[in-house]
Amino acid sequence: MNRTTLSLIAGTTALAAVTGFAALSAPDAPDTDTAAKAAAQLPVERTSLLCPAPSTSDLAETSYTSFTPVTKGTGSGGKAELREAAEESADASADGEDKGKGKDDGKSGEDKPAKPVLTPKEPGKPVTGDSSGGDSPALVGTADGRFAPGWTVQETTEVAVGTGRGLQGVNCTAPDTDFWFPGASTDADRTDYVHLTNPDDSAAVVDLELYGKDGALKSAVGEGITVPPHSSEPVLLSTLTGERQTNLTVHVNVRSGRVGAAVQALDDKLGGDWLAASTDPSGSLVLPGIPEDATSVRLVAFTPGDADADLKVRLASPSGPITPAGHETVHVKGGMTTAVDLGDVTRGEAGSLVLTPTDRSVPVVAALRVVRGKGDKQETAFIPATRPVGTRATSADNSGKGGTLSLTAPGAAATVKVTASAGSEGGTPVSKTYTIKAGTTQDIEPPAPGGLKGTYALTVETVSGGPVYGARTLTASEGGVPAFTVQTLPDDRGTVAVPEADEDLSVLQR
Secondary structure (H helix, E strand, O other), X not given: OOOOOOOXXXXXXXXXXXXXXXXXXXXXXXXXXXXXXXXXXXXXXXXXXXXXXXXOXXXXXXXXXXXXXXXXXXXXXXXXXXXXXXXXXXXHHHOOOOOOXXXXXXXXXXXXXXXXXXXXXXXXXXXXXXXXXXXXXXXXXXXXXXXXXXXXXXXXXXXOOOOOOEEEEEEOOOOEOEEEEEEEOOOOOEEEEEEEEEOOOOXXXXXXXEEEOOEEOOOHHHOOEEEOOOEEEEEEHHHOOOOOOOOEEEEEEEEEOOEEEEEEEEEOOOEXXXXXXXXXXXXXXXXXXXXXXXXXXEEEEEEOOOOOEEEEEEEEEOOEEEOOOOOOEEEXXXXXXXXXXXXXXOOOOOEEXXXXXXXXXXXXXXXXXXXXXXXXXXXXXXXXXXXXXXXXXXXXXXXXXXXXXXXXXXXXXXXXXXXEOOOOOXXXXXXXXXXXXXXXXXXXXXXXXXXXXXXXXXXXXXXXXXXXXXXXXXXXXXXXXXXXXXXXXXXXXXXXXXXXXXXXXXXOOO
């Protein structure tokens, strides 16, 4: 409970216009004066990712998988590297950039350049690494050129015993200025940290706001938290408030700069996992990939405004939409966290939860807490509301066993192509096409590369039809506990739309 140092997850796949971390090649000049003004899709040229320090347990075993899908139009140059965040911070301090962590340890001037931890050699083939124990640091990294579009890093940790025991997984993701985490807790059995990582050269200032069942919780210590440059800060939620709340929504609001954020939720009895941020507040939400053998599912929802939200609750099952008995709708009061226990809502079948407004649309964020197993052999994971797969989404760290790919088409039917990459130690890629019927969820055993050696990545591409939402579940057996972790599959934003110009304006001067 007195952990004072944990590093964070954060990352960035940012576009130049939004964050300054992504660069784009200038579009080719149109061949004729009648060239369409429609936007051209160009690959992102630079991406940054940060991975959290995985665990403080001495028994933790962590694996990392880095993967970039092959993207047309990227050229032949570029590289991707992950390094220890502590070394990155030390380098910044040596340059006089990191004033927040200054410490005379008698080694001033002896900082060595940070050595890459993972360095992929080519797109289309994963590279892996591992670490053991509770001292594994956070990792930061950048990818450019042909390695940038769709760059994905998965961190997976197995903890044999203790608080949070089981399987914990997270995708290293992008920094931003606003995050919502419905499903956090300050309950007596829970130890929840919100991890804040600042990837930039200047300090970030962050407010942490907590919302319980009766509204905002008073917390002066959650205001104006400074995150020094190139550093990670964990904040134990129970230190921000004296109230014990089983279900909380955490709002990370960045006043200055940018951070990456994720919540590590650890339970004394039910294991634990990483809780990723919900997609931006929206009137309709999709939470894909509830395991077919889930024994307990809890929906946690929150609307940031003053207006109440009334939502239809539907389960997209393999045979079509189902209305859960007794949970046809959910009423979410403005500014208050609402939790609904749905029990074993899937009843032995694959499922995804779909929330839509009953009348007027009110922006909502939501997440599911999912439990597998019974008695003292239970394990927990979280499924936040997510964006559609879109053009392409990627999941890394697949082994050919113990994994499930869940795809749902809540509206119109859709066709997707799923590609298994080459293995990290050998194998040839394999692609398969699937049709997802309207209103259904389909669990598939992911295709595996031919002659697989090592781990591989899966890319999901929308071929035709309506929006598709996806999630990948990894499972393992830990002393009879059905350990698992779920990662959603939002669009990787590996390309950006750039409008064509009718004329060259670069010669114009003020």
